[in-house]
Amino acid sequence: MTRKEIREHILQIFQKEFEIENPDLDDNLREKHEFDSIDAVELLLQIEKMLGSELTQEEKKQAMDIRTINHICDYVETMAKARGIDVSRD
Numbered sequence: 001m002t003r004k005e006i007r008e009h010i011l012q013i014f015q016k017e018f019e020i021e022n023p024d025l026d027d028n029l030r031e032k033h034e035f036d037s038i039d040a041v042e043l044l045l046q047i048e049k050m051l052g053s054e055l056t057q058e059e060k061k062q063a064m065d066i067r068t069i070n071h072i073c074d075y076v077e078t079m080a081k082a083r084g085i086d087v088s089r090d
Contacts, residue, residue, distance in 0.1 A: 002088050006076050010069060013046045025069045051079055
């Protein structure tokens with residue numbers, strides 16, 4: 001899995017699940033797109049599917065400060081590496 005693949009998958013989730021098309025990678029999702037806590041729970045479920053494993057409570061807590069697509073990509077990359085999934089930079 002590459003960083004580019006992670007980013008593309010996350011953008012697909014935002015388009016399909018949240019009807020947010022082409023967000024800027026550094027947009028504050030809560031301010032600009034009204035991304036709320038219910039959306040965050042759904043996103044975490046999608047990330048679990050993407051990783052093929054459940055996130056621990058501690059890992060979910062780490063996601064609470066995420067505000068941008070770039071932050072989400074960093075988070076997924078960290079969670080993937082913690083599971084032994086090879087993540088390479090594009």
